[in-house]
Every structure is written in structure tokens, then in C-alpha cells.
Amino acid sequence: MPDTAPRSGPHKVLLTFYALFTLAAGARAAVQLATDAGRAPIAYTLSAVAAVTYAAGWVAIRRASVGHTGFASVMLWVELAGVLTVGTLSLVQGDWFPDASVWSDYGIGYGFVPAVLPIAGLVWLRRQKQQQPERARAER
Amino acid sequence: MHDALHTSLGQLTLVAAGYAALVAVVALVVTVRRVPRPTWLDHMVWILELLLVVRAVAGVGSMLNGQRPEEMSAHVGYLVAAVCVLPIAMQSIAEDRGTWSSGVVTVAALAVAVVAVRLQMTWGHGA
Numbered sequence: 001m002p003d004t005a006p007r008s009g010p011h012k013v014l015l016t017f018y019a020l021f022t023l024a025a026g027a028r029a030a031v032q033l034a035t036d037a038g039r040a041p042i043a044y045t046l047s048a049v050a051a052v053t054y055a056a057g058w059v060a061i062r063r064a065s066v067g068h069t070g071f072a073s074v075m076l077w078v079e080l081a082g083v084l085t086v087g088t089l090s091l092v093q094g095d096w097f098p099d100a101s102v103w104s105d106y107g108i109g110y111g112f113v114p115a116v117l118p119i120a121g122l123v124w125l126r127r128q129k130q131q132q133p134e135r136a137r138a139e140r
Numbered sequence: 141m142h143d144a145l146h147t148s149l150g151q152l153t154l155v156a157a158g159y160a161a162l163v164a165v166v167a168l169v170v171t172v173r174r175v176p177r178p179t180w181l182d183h184m185v186w187i188l189e190l191l192l193v194v195r196a197v198a199g200v201g202s203m204l205n206g207q208r209p210e211e212m213s214a215h216v217g218y219l220v221a222a223v224c225v226l227p228i229a230m231q232s233i234a235e236d237r238g239t240w241s242s243g244v245v246t247v248a249a250l251a252v253a254v255v256a257v258r259l260q261m262t263w264g265h266g267a
Contacts, residue, residue: 013247
């Protein structure tokens, strides 16, 4: 398949999730920081961090889908670490979170999709890397 | 949510949420069966989009008539998201009728269903 053809594949579904979560987390953080930042500044700032992470994840997966897996290899682990860190902090340091953040309780407010998403991304990336040498051979 | 049935705006929102859930389930079945995305699934998506546009216009109409949602900025955000999500998702798979493109429809329709429910919640006061 030539590189110019629109590539179908599971990454299209991942990209949809990342776009939606960039929008959801970004809009949520923007509204909460603009209207009531003092209520839970740490939680709202962490929501903004989550939004930036999803935007970066979207770029990373797009790049990985055309063979540049480097950024995704870093970014998806950063995202997983973020979800696990914020999720754990929200459980052990409840007073830092008077209101929920996107990654509070490992993303319970979003059906735990935030916890599953980086794992699904890493599984996809692994397969993507395995297919890479084959494709390189086929093109030669 | 029970109170939503008492107003036409609430009923419209529930119909949109229910239809979005239906589209999501159908799209998931198509994805799992691993067939190219059928044209009728696109038609279902555009009917859903039509419902959402009607809901948005009705919602803006209510607000112009002086009704205020309980959470104004969040509600307007969801209203904009409700009409924008599907066209953007369909644009991303415009030239891709592969199996996974139905997965994109599944995720987008599910998101719209959630947004519709949140529209109702942020409208508040028994809608």
C-alpha cells in the first residue's frame, strides 16, 4: 500500500478518543479555571495538564501511524504515568482535590477510559513497531 | 432525568441521546463483524446530526426566550460539542470505509450520547 493512501486501522479509533478527550479535558479545565479557579486549583490545573497530554498523544499517534514511533513511545508512557499518579494522589491526598480532576480516581468520571486509553495505545504501538520492519522490507 | 419528559426540549434531548446510543451500538456491531462501513450507517449518523442541530436551535431559542441553564458555560460548551463532534468525526473517515472507520462512528456516537445526557443535566431545574 503506498504511503499516500489514507490509512485505515485501529489508530483512527485511538485518534478519535484523543481528539474527544483533548476537547473534553480542555473545555472542562478552561471553564473551571475561568469561573471558579479558587475552589480546587490543583485539580483544575491537572485537568489542563491532562488536556495538553491528550493533544500531544493525538500528535504522537498520528506520527506513529506513518512510521515515526519515537514520540509515541515516550508520550504514551508519560500519559499512563500521569493517570496513575493523579489517580493515586486523588485517593491518598483527598484534600488536594475538593473537586474532581479529569484523572481523579483513575478517570472514574469518564468510565475509566483515561486509564485504558494509554494501555490500548501502547498495545497498538507495539504492533505498529512489529509491522514496521516488514513494511520496510516490502518497500525495498 | 425523569422530569425531562415534561418539556418538549427535554423530550428532544432524550430522543437524541437514545438515538445516539442506538447508532453507537449498530456501529459497534458493524465494527465487530469486520465489514466495510455500509452507506446506511452514514445515513444514520446524518439523521442523528439533524436531530442534534434541531436540539441546538431549540436550546438557543429557549435561552433567547429568557430561560437560563443552571450551568451556563458548561451547557453552551456541550451544545457546541453536540453539533460539532459528528461532522468532524465523519470528515476524518471521509475516504476510509475500512472496518475501523465504523469504530470511529461508534466512539463519536457514544460521545454524542454522553454529551446529550450532560446537556440535560447542566440545563437543570427539571428542564
